[in-house]
Amino acid sequence: MRSYQLYLIEDEFASHYFGRERMFYQLFLEYNRANGHLKSIISKQVDFVTKPIPVLRIHQLLHQQLSKVKGFKVEDGKYIFENKNSSTSATLKVHDRWLELESHGPVDAETVFFEILRKCETSFLAIDLAANKYGWLKPIKERKYV
Template identity: 35%
Template structure:
């Protein structure tokens, strides 16, 4: 198993509910931002800015420290770089936090990134992860569709 890479976006709540069940549209948009030419890219990036919200790096830091602070194998290099290393070199994950996006790289057991996913979903319900290599995507915490008609 090679390296797995994820980008995690915070989708604005109204968009999260509006696109519920059509998450492929988000994936398409984020994917296109990685491959299109310059002019299209700026349009796509504006769309992404419109549907996403910025992370507060200090809020991310405190959520991670609260969830993982005492756990062995968890360390933080700086306010924006975090590591989880599983015992017996079973796997590891590194999280880099930026305002627009969180970048997660993992190798070995899937448990490594799962630890980060569980910690991050306590931060917000509208976090959307994309793995461009595997064409995989989804909410960190499944969003409950609100019942509009009772």
């Protein structure tokens, strides 16, 4: 099983830290491990570098893109995609400040959600804390100055 947290990074920070995504990963790792006063401090840092999730827009886009897809359903506020042929499944839960995505089997099911989300916003950062993996859903292109 893979478990991702997806955060919408403020555009200014996303472009400034392009290529140094590990710094975001470290911040979110510390945030998940911390407790007490340290958690409250790191929480403020996380709030500062992230944008609120456009919840309504995400819900509309998911319904629009997936409503006619075989194996898609919504249960208890969770979006579920299952592909019986390849034994894959993914579940997406939308929160105010992040998205949770859990998937089983090959990466096919999570890719369905990633492709839809990358169309919605340009600065989604996906983090898999258990596997020490992280990356942009839609890589930011560096500006070339002449």
